[in-house]
Amino acid sequence: MIMLTELVHQKNCKKNTMITDAYTGEIACSNCGTVSSEKAIDSTSETTSLSGEEYQNNSRVGMKTSLKMADRGLSTIMQSQDKDATGKSLSNENRRMFYRLRMWDRNSRSAISVKSFQKAFTLLDAMSSKLGLPESVVEETAYLFRKIAAKKILVGRSTSSMLCATVYIACRLTDTPRTLQDIANAGNIKKKNLQRIYRFLSKELDLHPETYNPREFVTRIAKAVGLSEKSERLAFKILTISEKKNVLASKNPMAMAAAAINLASIMNNEKITQLKISEASGISAVTIRERSKEIKEKTGDEISG
Secondary structure, three states: OOOHHHHHHHHHOOOOOEEEEOOOOEEEEOOOOOEEEEEOOOOOOOOOOOOHHHHHHHOOOOOOOOOOOOOOOOOOOOOOOOEOOOOOEOOHHHHHHHHHHHHHHHHHHOOHHHHHHHHHHHHHHHHHHHHOOOHHHHHHHHHHHHHHHHOOOOOOOOHHHHHHHHHHHHHHHOOOOOOHHHHHHHHOOOHHHHHHHHHHHHHHHOOOOOOOOHHHHHHHHHHHHOOOHHHHHHHHHHHHHHHHOOOOOOOOHHHHHHHHHHHHHHHOOOOOOHHHHHHHHOOOHHHHHHHHHHHHHHHOOOOOO
16 A cells, blocks of 8 residues: 555655665655655564574574474473562562462473373484484374373383384384384384384374385495495396386385395305395395395396396
């Protein structure tokens, strides 16, 4: 909407060249000096600090909320002294009110659900550093764990075991390649126990995550055993052909990746033993031999072509 002063200015002034005074925030005509009734909008930063630390100190907003914190990063701290912002003592009525508020705040922080979250998310931080999980997986794990707690199925079960299973589900949903054995080692629990809880949670949450692709584990095993780049590319080719022949269906992805690396090393005459591949992948040498034999039988001469 055009203001009255601007209408008068447009009729009387022929040049109509508006400039902005950054100091006063006024918009005026450079020819006749008519000042617009609209104020300029300052789109620059509210501070002149350059470093990130200074920006955080001068910012009036708090840190972003996060599901991996028990209080989601929105906790408040109530001062124990009965004084207001100016340092004056509170009245007796306000003093009693703040005493009750502190009591409720203390009781809310000591609730059973909050304690379970604190224990679980402390373990989650440790597991994320051990497994190198991205922030998206950590947030997804915290969201699923809160969902599990809301269903009240944590009662009578180990918090650490439930969290480890939740981490594995989040890895599957976000397509982050981490095996059951990796998570069991990071969480210091048994693999069979983790498998049982994973099946239970998948049923309770009605989740059906897709299986990993064996190609996601090739680079990991190849670096561990010192495989050449040529053989690594051949292992990818073997898995691609095996997928077309439907050899990978219902098979352990890590086992198929280990078998492909075993075949690639043999075809390129690299001296990498099955025992070394077994130690790097966590798959027994017997399983690697069986899967290698199965790939060779069903793919024929295509992998050597």
